[in-house]
Amino acid sequence: MTVTSDRTSDRTTDRTTDLPPAPAPAPFPTGTQRLPMAKALNLGMRRALANDPRALLMGEDIGRLGGVFRVTDGLFAEFGEDRVVDTPLAESGIVGTAIGLALRGYRPVCEIQFDGFVFPAFDQITTQLAKMHYRSQGRLTLPVVIRIPFGGGIGAVEHHSESPEALFAHTAGLRVVSPSTPADAFTMIQQAIASPDPVIFLEPKGRYWEKGDVDLDAPLPAPHGGTSDLDHARVVRPGTDVTVVAYGPTVATALKAADAAAAEGTSLEVVDLRTISPLDTATVAESVRRTGRCVVVHEAPVLYGTGAEVAARITEECFYHLQAPVLRVGGFHTPYPVAKLEHDYLPSLDRLLDAVDRTLAF
Amino acid sequence: MTVTSDRTSDRTTDRTTDLPPAPAPAPFPTGTQRLPMAKALNLGMRRALANDPRALLMGEDIGRLGGVFRVTDGLFAEFGEDRVVDTPLAESGIVGTAIGLALRGYRPVCEIQFDGFVFPAFDQITTQLAKMHYRSQGRLTLPVVIRIPFGGGIGAVEHHSESPEALFAHTAGLRVVSPSTPADAFTMIQQAIASPDPVIFLEPKGRYWEKGDVDLDAPLPAPHGGTSDLDHARVVRPGTDVTVVAYGPTVATALKAADAAAAEGTSLEVVDLRTISPLDTATVAESVRRTGRCVVVHEAPVLYGTGAEVAARITEECFYHLQAPVLRVGGFHTPYPVAKLEHDYLPSLDRLLDAVDRTLAF
Amino acid sequence: MIPTGPAADGPLTDDGLVQLLTPAGERVPHPEYDAWVADLDPDRLRAMYRDMVLTRRFDVEATALQRQGELALFAQSLGQEAAQVGSGHALRPQDHVFPSYREHGVAQARGLEMTQLLRLFRGVDHGGWDPAERNFHLFTLVIGSHTLHATGYAMGVQRDGLVGTGDPERDAAVVTYFGDGATAQGDVSEALVFASVNRAPVVLFCQNNQFAISEPTTRQATVPIAHRAPGFGIPAVRVDGNDVLATYAVTRQALERARSGGGPTFVEAFTYRMGAHTTSDDPTRYRTSEQEEHWRRRDPIERVRAYLDGVGELPEVFQAQLASEADAFGEHLRTAVRGMGRPSGPSMFEHVYATPHAVVDAERAWFEQYEQSFVDHEGHQSGGHR
Amino acid sequence: MIPTGPAADGPLTDDGLVQLLTPAGERVPHPEYDAWVADLDPDRLRAMYRDMVLTRRFDVEATALQRQGELALFAQSLGQEAAQVGSGHALRPQDHVFPSYREHGVAQARGLEMTQLLRLFRGVDHGGWDPAERNFHLFTLVIGSHTLHATGYAMGVQRDGLVGTGDPERDAAVVTYFGDGATAQGDVSEALVFASVNRAPVVLFCQNNQFAISEPTTRQATVPIAHRAPGFGIPAVRVDGNDVLATYAVTRQALERARSGGGPTFVEAFTYRMGAHTTSDDPTRYRTSEQEEHWRRRDPIERVRAYLDGVGELPEVFQAQLASEADAFGEHLRTAVRGMGRPSGPSMFEHVYATPHAVVDAERAWFEQYEQSFVDHEGHQSGGHR
Numbered sequence A, B: 001m002t003v004t005s006d007r008t009s010d011r012t013t014d015r016t017t018d019l020p021p022a023p024a025p026a027p028f029p030t031g032t033q034r035l036p037m038a039k040a041l042n043l044g045m046r047r048a049l050a051n052d053p054r055a056l057l058m059g060e061d062i063g064r065l066g067g068v069f070r071v072t073d074g075l076f077a078e079f080g081e082d083r084v085v086d087t088p089l090a091e092s093g094i095v096g097t098a099i100g101l102a103l104r105g106y107r108p109v110c111e112i113q114f115d116g117f118v119f120p121a122f123d124q125i126t127t128q129l130a131k132m133h134y135r136s137q138g139r140l141t142l143p144v145v146i147r148i149p150f151g152g153g154i155g156a157v158e159h160h161s162e163s164p165e166a167l168f169a170h171t172a173g174l175r176v177v178s179p180s181t182p183a184d185a186f187t188m189i190q191q192a193i194a195s196p197d198p199v200i201f202l203e204p205k206g207r208y209w210e211k212g213d214v215d216l217d218a219p220l221p222a223p224h225g226g227t228s229d230l231d232h233a234r235v236v237r238p239g240t241d242v243t244v245v246a247y248g249p250t251v252a253t254a255l256k257a258a259d260a261a262a263a264e265g266t267s268l269e270v271v272d273l274r275t276i277s278p279l280d281t282a283t284v285a286e287s288v289r290r291t292g293r294c295v296v297v298h299e300a301p302v303l304y305g306t307g308a309e310v311a312a313r314i315t316e317e318c319f320y321h322l323q324a325p326v327l328r329v330g331g332f333h334t335p336y337p338v339a340k341l342e343h344d345y346l347p348s349l350d351r352l353l354d355a356v357d358r359t360l361a362f
Numbered sequence C, D: 001m002i003p004t005g006p007a008a009d010g011p012l013t014d015d016g017l018v019q020l021l022t023p024a025g026e027r028v029p030h031p032e033y034d035a036w037v038a039d040l041d042p043d044r045l046r047a048m049y050r051d052m053v054l055t056r057r058f059d060v061e062a063t064a065l066q067r068q069g070e071l072a073l074f075a076q077s078l079g080q081e082a083a084q085v086g087s088g089h090a091l092r093p094q095d096h097v098f099p100s101y102r103e104h105g106v107a108q109a110r111g112l113e114m115t116q117l118l119r120l121f122r123g124v125d126h127g128g129w130d131p132a133e134r135n136f137h138l139f140t141l142v143i144g145s146h147t148l149h150a151t152g153y154a155m156g157v158q159r160d161g162l163v164g165t166g167d168p169e170r171d172a173a174v175v176t177y178f179g180d181g182a183t184a185q186g187d188v189s190e191a192l193v194f195a196s197v198n199r200a201p202v203v204l205f206c207q208n209n210q211f212a213i214s215e216p217t218t219r220q221a222t223v224p225i226a227h228r229a230p231g232f233g234i235p236a237v238r239v240d241g242n243d244v245l246a247t248y249a250v251t252r253q254a255l256e257r258a259r260s261g262g263g264p265t266f267v268e269a270f271t272y273r274m275g276a277h278t279t280s281d282d283p284t285r286y287r288t289s290e291q292e293e294h295w296r297r298r299d300p301i302e303r304v305r306a307y308l309d310g311v312g313e314l315p316e317v318f319q320a321q322l323a324s325e326a327d328a329f330g331e332h333l334r335t336a337v338r339g340m341g342r343p344s345g346p347s348m349f350e351h352v353y354a355t356p357h358a359v360v361d362a363e364r365a366w367f368e369q370y371e372q373s374f375v376d377h378e379g380h381q382s383g384g385h386r
């Protein structure tokens, strides 16, 4: 028995729109520019697509629309539908086919539209993407990047404000990173694409529109090896009294807290973790050995969150230096609440300073 | 246009087998019996099915076959295919339809065949099962149990030996528990089925065949409220020098370590956590305040594992009582290795004692 | 050799759509489906028309409220009123609905207090209503997930012995709504598997509005979506989703099949999302104004209005009454939304579990004491940074 | 009205199966598929027969090794040799295979060093071979996942411009194998979606061996599995999976369609798992010995043997040679498996990442020092507890 199909469409045919062609892309900007993080990510991907013909972007609505956050804006027009691919609405399919493409030598960069929608792909990420290099004794490499706009603060409905980093970092085989500034976003997305390992790339969506200086001409550091790689934390503000460990969206909160604390005579050292897996314990421990106190702040729920690992490890490494237990500030053990309550839920400047006070008073 | 279907099968029709009817079930045993954990679980479910007409079991191969571990052995014969349901091979479908059944007032108990196969259901568990009670402001309750044979030590191939508890415990709305003895297995599975909350029920498959006394006539304690509920840890061996926190498969390891240590003059107190969410910090802290030292042992990878939370929380609560940092013994940050290496990977008696030595020497 | 039907123009073809009303509002006969609308009297038709008009008003008001900053987001059902209201009217009170997030017309047909739908979009609630009140389940935002819940629920209805009893007051069915984009999700295919194998009394109702945000249905499928179901053993029907009569008819037939024990049916209602995906969307980036204009001329409300008018069943007094009812409805929505207050902070700790959970309790206690500290010490140093 | 074919006897019907050899080994003509086997010479047929015989021997030896404790587990392909070897022989060297975990016959047809397959079952490797060597990907144990990898890989082949060039040495296709049970998984349906929308050069090859462990195919579907694909826009064919000629023919056609740019094809090879699911399984709990006996009489090897014998193409010398080749193969397998040593402990830290990872490095260093401590202090107190 043969079952014929009446398929008549082709993947290159799209009869529903007949939009005018997009204008020619503007030349790649140069020099140091003040850019929002979304634009920095856009330029980072643009450069990667231009430099590496095997790189491609895949995801829902990333093409003509430029993504719901416009992070891929203009890239469809510049690189075409074969490099910037609007996929079917199926996250497992996106990551699963990306794995296949990677096995064929491509470097797929998948956009998951919102944090809460990565879970249909959780199986492919956890059982396949993370483990295939190991399963093959290193014969297969999986240079796949999974971009996830994550975190809250944008007044969104359910599933649009989550912070699932610990769920990925617990699984060996994945690298999990998050930039906190436009400059890091520009560099780190290119490093993630260049990395031979699968990278979960968490973009703090609440910071997409905050601006920062980006040196667009600086040479790209290697993704691994060296201190400007994907594997290192960074002290972003030196201080002496308390080490505050943050990443992604909470780095800005920590820096503001440091300003506020400084005004009251307390000196906070802020470490931007940048990478959640690997965890750069050395940089944090070096700081805590000097300050003797540590507070970790992230948006994800505290219970079984990233901060638990930082606290456990730092306590083990710095036991005799600690003047107080490592304190954690983060989301509560509730689903992400309704938008009107998210500012009660999120670790605010005040809650961070409250923890700083508590650690100092210990 | 109408598209007709040529379906001819019915869910009650199964034309491939024409097996003789099973023998009438043996009467429910009474008194205190020495039983393997698999049998204790079987009897616990048998009692729940008998007592609650809304309870039903669903999963792959749980019917005629009795499950690949035979934990549901005989239940299909006794309760029929409507109460012990062989589902299609689709874990998201199993949990998704279980949610629907629960909304209709049923109490589905889903078996996931092996730990590594829970991930296709991860989305349904994380975004739906865990959150629907909250989403509905308490109007909907989701009394669903997800049974997962978990952990290693059985010489299995990939995906058959994992310990994903931290991945569930991080998500609010789920309860995560694991019995370590046949007696607890018998009680806890019934409590889990009786609980109005979704329960991830982790069965230490490596201990399925270890026997223990089970009092089959004891009244069932309420699932929540009271100290014999699903929410409490238990000191299973009192001691004075070091608190060892374990759960599921590692409790037996901890008890053997306590024997070995006692022979060398060190007194270990062993706490069986029993519940990972909620985490019963009070019971652990009470112990650590007495011993001043704590080691957590689980099979899951240490990095971002359950032990991190125990360590962070206990350090915060017992800072001035701790003579040494809380140490963790567990799996490494690698995929679960090949069977021939699993005994190097798993937290052994020796590795636990090594940590005990280290904490004493601190 | 199993043919799957005439060579079709991909998933956006209008081949083989059941239609009872032409776009101009003329009634055309249909051998199979005429019977399913034979007993529809003018009152009932006007009731459908009314629900469509009020649903449209709901969309317009909610969109305006969003623009005014009263709602964080809103997703219109604009253009899909016939598919939603037609299918909603085919339901009996004891039937159950598992909507996606755009089924305002179904809610209206079910008689839900419509302001409740806006709690979610205002950001004061993740749900907003009691699903038991009108057998209308909460909106589900994770695409496709709820099709499995609907299937499981239908399996429960079946277990309860409420299928095929022959008693029209008892036999019940379940309907679940989802979009064309959703059909790509594994969960929706699994729902087809479970529905088929269990002969579940569920109607899988796909509103093919031709877009999943910016992606046309051609990115999800190469043949009409309805073709999918028979391969899972589920009969399917394609219907003109801008035709409220036709949608009513096919859904009624499908529900009746479900209630009587005939198992699941897949309905593809072919329609068009006349508005943006949500208030955050900008459709000019991905579709032409010509296309929008084409579909504006096929407005589902205009179609049934023309029909009723043509057969002399739309008296002016009814129209006038409906207009003032719609105005009052608008006023009611605006007032209700503006009055939806911010929930209390500690309420975020409620209903995480049905029973106490030590970690939640401890965090709540900490939070309340922390909140209190601002009240107690107004000049407290941290408080100053708020 | 789109019919989906003749009313069928559920998913276990043998309606409409392409067959070229009867169970008795008689060649029956087929208007469509005769052409696809026309150029098969006796040598090639004997090569298939040989691969089937050796695959059977592989199963027998591996099962024995498992019983002796040399393997932890084993999954036989018993009964499925025609489906596997027939389809495997239809491949060109540049084609790619994404197997499930039971495709020993395909591996044999690809010329894989078969002992490598047993590393996984011995527990010394999660993979065991270099996928690039024979374009034979690693086994995937999570049901259905690899169908998406195959589809993505095929999309890559297409991007590489290796489809539809017309050069038989260059045009390439991908085939992926999965079971009847797997078709219930969302991932397999998503693979159909992605394959269809991308017109990917992939053949989706379902071996319907009538069981998913203990569950008959009737628990996964109510109509034949092959019916599913056309609803996704993918042509499908049902073939007698115990007929090596027919399987070869339909797979060859499907691969050719893929290579030439015609897109994906779904093949359902209807067969029977003659053995247990794995060495851990006990089929007496869920199926009758009558059924097993019925299918033993339809043994795929016997069928092609009878055919070759009937046409005088199975000389005794060939048979004798094959018998001794099989014996040598058995010996080779036994020796190789017994010689597969335990990997070193620290090797478990290798290849977690392609580049150094601080946590892995630290844990490995700790582990090596810990291991060393037993060597250094033989009487060390902890060492004593081993």
Ligand SMILES: Cc1ncc(C[n+]2csc(CCOP(=O)(O)OP(=O)(O)O)c2C)c(N)n1
Binding pocket: A060, A089, A091, A113, A117, A120, C102, C141, C142, C143, C178, C179, C180, C181, C182, C183, C209, C211, C212, C213, C273, C277
């Ligand atoms: C699993 C998942 N992935 C992505 C999204 C983001 N998203 C919301 S609506 C939508 C498009 C849905 O299209 P369709 O199913 O056709 O329904 P429509 O909005 O057209 O009614 C997407 C991609 C989501 N909600 N859930």
Ligand SMILES: Cc1ncc(C[n+]2csc(CCOP(=O)(O)OP(=O)(O)O)c2C)c(N)n1
Binding pocket: B060, B089, B091, B113, B117, B120, D102, D141, D142, D143, D178, D179, D180, D181, D182, D183, D209, D211, D212, D213, D273, D277
């Ligand atoms: C996601 C997942 N769920 C469950 C299992 C356990 N399991 C292994 S094989 C199998 C049955 C597979 O049946 P089928 O797809 O028909 O393939 P067959 O074994 O018959 O070749 C099951 C349930 C698994 N490997 N993966």
Ligand SMILES: [Mg+2]
Binding pocket: C179, C180, C181, C207, C208, C209, C210, C211, C212, C213
């Ligand atoms: Mg749509």
Ligand SMILES: [Mg+2]
Binding pocket: D179, D180, D181, D207, D208, D209, D210, D211, D212, D213
């Ligand atoms: Mg099978």
